Amino acid sequence: MxxxxxxxxxxxxxxxxxxxxxxxxxxxxxxxxxxxxxxxGKSSSSASGASSASSSTTSSSAAATPSNAIRIGILSDCAGDFGAWYNADIGGAQAYFIAHNGAKPNGPVPSNGITGGTIAGHPIKIVGYGCADDTAAKALSEVRRLVEADKAQIVIGPLSGDEGIAVANYSKTQPGLTFINGTSGAQDTTLKVRSPNFYRFNGDGAQWSAGVGDVAYRKLGWRHAVVIMDDYAFGWTSAAGFIADFCADGGTVTRIYPPLGTTDYSSYISQIPQKFDGLFSAVGGTGTLDFLKQYTQSRGAFKKNTLAGNIFLGDPAVLAAVHAADVGALVGQPTNEDTSSANAAAYISALKQAYPAPTTSLPKPGTLAGLASSVFTVNYYMAAWALDKALTAVHGDLSNGQAALHAALAKTTLPDAPYGPVTLDQNRQAIVDNYIADVTTTGGTPGIHTIYTVPGVTQAFGGTFTPTTPSPGRGQPVCQKRALPWQGKEQSISVH
Amino acid sequence: MTLGIRQLPRTALIALGLLVVVWLAIKASQGGNTFLQVTLNGTTDAALYFIVAAGFTLIFGLMRVVNMAHGSLYLFGGYIAYVAQTHWYAGGTSQFQLGATSSTSIWGFLVPLVFATLVIGLVGLGIQQLLLRWNQGQDLRQALITIAVSVIIADQLIAHYGGIVESIQQPTSWPNSIVIGTFRYGFFRLVVVLGAALAVGVLLYLLIQHTRLGMIIRAGVDDRPMLSALGVNVQLVFAGAFFLGAMLAGFGGVLGGTMISVGPGLDSQFLLNSLIVVIIGGMGSLPGAAIGALLLGLVQSYSAIYLHFGATDLTPYGVLAQFILVIAVLAFRPLGLFGRPA
Structure with a gap:
């Protein structure tokens, strides 16, 4: 029982x-x-958002597209860490066409599109905007959409490091088309992939850091630096430039690599040793803001001369957002906002002419001209410029797999580029001037005070990087003494 | 012999646990301030997880609904507060900001906080009344409905607010950080978030143990049909519990949006965290949620830092540690630390 x-x-x-x-x-x-x-769900939603945006621009003038039109797709990021600069990218490229090719903007928001405009007598047709999210996968699906669905003949883009490598590899499968980089800055894109029809008229992340490590070592007296870098191709490349430079003089580094898109940096801030001479930030996009905010919360403000950073620390949008948080920081970037050169003035007036009105589609300061010295604006502008120049030289000839355009682009130089002349090397990678600046504050608004320039920085970085050297990564390049052409020879800028 | 083999995994887990404790003790003795900082990172993260998971476990405990939209409610709450703050108090332009051009008053933080919390409570109530009520008792169907809701909300949030990470501003008059001797830590994290979690914990405890509503909820957890037979309006209690649970998600979203940020992807991240917390702690148990949150927060925090073994850096794989924790707990207590069979 x-x-x-x-x-x-x-x-x-x-x-x-x-x-x-x-x-x-x-x-x-x-x-x-x-x-x-x-x-x-996430990817499909942003894709549908983008395709609806692009289809609206396509439909308005699709019927009237003449057969000799030059079909251009612009690829940027509308989501992820760099989504804030979506319209700065599109605006940069289109401002060139508006100022020099007779195109008209469809309203104050750049992604609304342009109408009209010709290059060498051929009408310009923007077939769509790629809306990626800083991942290679998304960039690939967006570039495929532009090329295979929207029939772009020429793609300007992408924005971000991993995307650049993916798009450069994709360009090899489309040898009859032309790809001009937007502003992506991973080293491998041109040094390793070396696609014959992929052109980059901007430097890579390492070129944009040239001289910063040397100045930090010699002028600021740093001996041990903490390098915090986004754990992806651009973060690695950007940090690689600083590390190669800084270690060349005999400095030592501690490397920390939070994933791109980190929002809570607390555990990475805990990894920063209590004692260091300086910190180089290669944390980009919205991460820059999160990192700085959380660092100051847990460690206090940076002491004088202990913070340096890459293009993001000096980007006008970041400066407008961080206010005093990075005043005094040493930044490396390929633009000198405080220049009074005629080339820069012409460029800024082109931006003002194209998009005079402030728009909330742009990050603060809210106008394209206010974002002129951002790599996001100027590199897309220069890409459009190079395209115009090369297409004009071949009279808009896209026949024979665009062979004439390819040859012309490889020879194209931009001697009047806004922030210093640009030429291409044998890998179709730009040789650029780089600038080292202080973040200063004038009347409460942080700005850039350029102190040094390193002219003609090559991707090879004085022989440091070759097609056979290991790609920049978490532990690459190794920290060792080496000779660099600009060591101790950065040119002071006194008159701008 | 068979006993020995069966106990082998347990012995291995105990050994692993001891190893972790010894490893942490060594690290603690090596770097005091860093260890304290890492521990506080974990504790403050845990505080946020607890607030969110408490609502999740409350809803589950009473209604047996696995609310897969809980993470979406969290993120939605953060966005509502962000929009309320920028539009009502900061001029409403900035796409992303830090340190705020215009200063944020205390009301400029509290009003959006309360507003978002209440709105999310109502959204939760709406989900329960419109979508779940007519499926009562059909657990799987309800779980699938809430998944659908979470996907819809996630996509609508991206479509509306874009893919850019935003941040809610704390009042400018509150200090950025507090300093004790040579140690400095974020004020909002340590005082506000941890304090809010303690307050939520105490209030929920009082509510459940010492009020009539709490008594009804406890009775409902044990035996719903009997409670209903005794003349209690169970539907009203369910609605109230869902309102409260959703409110906690929204409240957590605003705190999280201020402590860290508001952006796409955080919804699934916090749903996952909530699930892990209640799986560790035991579904439906409030003390379980507290212990589960603390364990999860600390494991995440330590594994992000202390997985360096000489030159070998395993920190990128630290994310696996939280799942080892889940496996370890389930191996000993399949229903979670405080779980009881229904």
């Missing part, structure tokens, strides 16, 4: 437990489903 009773209680217990187990199983299943759904 007792056995039966026991059996019954056991059964009862089993039955009672059952729903909970089933629930747990359901929750587990649901979780797996959610993960897939979340990723899939």
């Amino acid at each position: 007792t056995n039966v009773a026991e059996e019954v209680t056991r059964l009862e217990r089993g039955i009672r437990r059952w729903p909970l187990r089933r629930l747990a199983a359901a929750a587990g299943l649901a979780l797996c489903g959610l993960w897939i759904a979340a990723c899939g």
Whole structure:
């Protein structure tokens, strides 16, 4: 009898437990489903947003597109860490066409499109805007959409490091088309991939850091530096320039690499040693703001002359957002905002002419001219410029797999580029001037005070990087003494 | 012999646990301030997880609904507060800002906080009344409905607010950080978030243990049909519990949006965190949520820093540690630390 009773209680217990187990199983299943759904859902939603945006521009003038039109796709990021600069990129490229090719903007928001405009007598047709999110996968699907669905003949873009490598590799599968980099700055894009129809009229991340490490070592007296870098191709390349420079003089580094898109930097800030001479930040996009905010919360403001950073620390949008948080920082970038050169003035007036009105589609300061010295604006502008120049030289000839355009682009130089002349090397990679500046504050607004320039920085970085050297990475390049052409020879800028 | 083999995994887990403790003790003795900072990172993260997971576990405990939209409610709450703050108090232009051009008053933080919390409570109530009520008792169907809701909300948030990370401003009059001797830590994290979690914990405890509503909720957790037979309006209690649970998600979203930021992807991240917390702590248990959150926060925080073994850096794989934690807990207690069979 007792056995039966026991059996019954056991059964009862089993039955009672059952729903909970089933629930747990359901929750587990649901979780797996959610993960897939979340990723899939996220990408598809932004894709649909982008395609609807592009289709609206396409439909308005598709019927009237003449057969000799030059079909251009512009690829940028509308989501992810750099999504804030989406319209700065598009605006940069289109401002060139508006100022020099007779195109008209469809309103104050650049992604609304342009109408009209010709290059060598051929109408310009913007077939769509690629809306990526700083991942290679998304950039690839967006560039494919522009090329294979929207039939772009020429792509200007992408924005971000990993994307650049992916698009350069993709360009090899489309040898009859032309790809001009937007502003992506991973080293491998041109040094390793070396696609014959991919051109980059801007420097890579390492070129944009040239001289910063040397100045930090010699002028600021740093001996041990903490380098915090986004854990992806541009973060690595950007840090590689600083590390190669700084270690060339005999400095030592501690490397920390939070993933791109980190929002909570607390555990990475904990990894920063209590004692260091200086910190070089290669944390980009919205991460720059999160990192600086959380660093000051947990460690206090940076002491004088202990902070340096890459293009992001000196970007006008970041400066407008951080206010005093990075005043005094040493920044390396390929633009000198405080220049009074005629070339820069012409460029800024072109931006003002194209997009005079402030728009909330741009990050603060809210106008394209206010973002002139941002690499996001100027590099897309220069890409459009190079395209115009080369296409004009070949009279808009896109026949024969665009062979004439390819040859012309490889020879194209931009001697009047806004922030210093640009020429291409044998890998179709730009040789650029780089600038080292202080972040200063005038009347409460942080600005840039350029102190040194390193003219004609090559991607090879004085022989440091070759097609066979290891790609920049978490532990590359190794920290060792070496000779660099600009060591101790950065040119002071006194008159701007 | 068979006993020995069955106990082998347990022995291995105990050994692993001891190893972790010894490893942490060594690290603690090596760098005091860093260790304290890492520990506080974990604790403050845990505080946020607890606030969010408490709502999740409350809803589950009473109604057996695995609310897969809980993370979306968290993120939505953050966005509502962000929009309320920028539009009502800061001029409403900036796409991303830090340190705020215009200063943020205390009301400029509290009003959006309360507003977003209440709105999310109502959104949760709406989900329960419109979508879940007519599926009562069908656990799997309800879970799938809430997944659908979470995907829809996530996509609408991206479409509306874009892919850019935003941040809610704390009042300018509050200090950025507090300093104790040579140690400095973020004020908002340590005081506000941790304080809010303690307050939520105490209030929920009082509510559940010492009020009539709490008594009804406890009775409902144990035996719903009987509670209903006793004449309690179970539907009203369910609605109230869902309102409260959703409110906690929204409240957590605003705190999280201020402590860290508001951006796409955080919804699934916080849903995952909530699930892990309640799986560790036991579904439906408030003390379980507290312990689970603390364990999860600390494991995440330590594994992000202390997985350096000489030149070998395993920190990029630190994310696996939280799942090892789940496996370890489930190996000992399949229903979670404080879980009870229904």
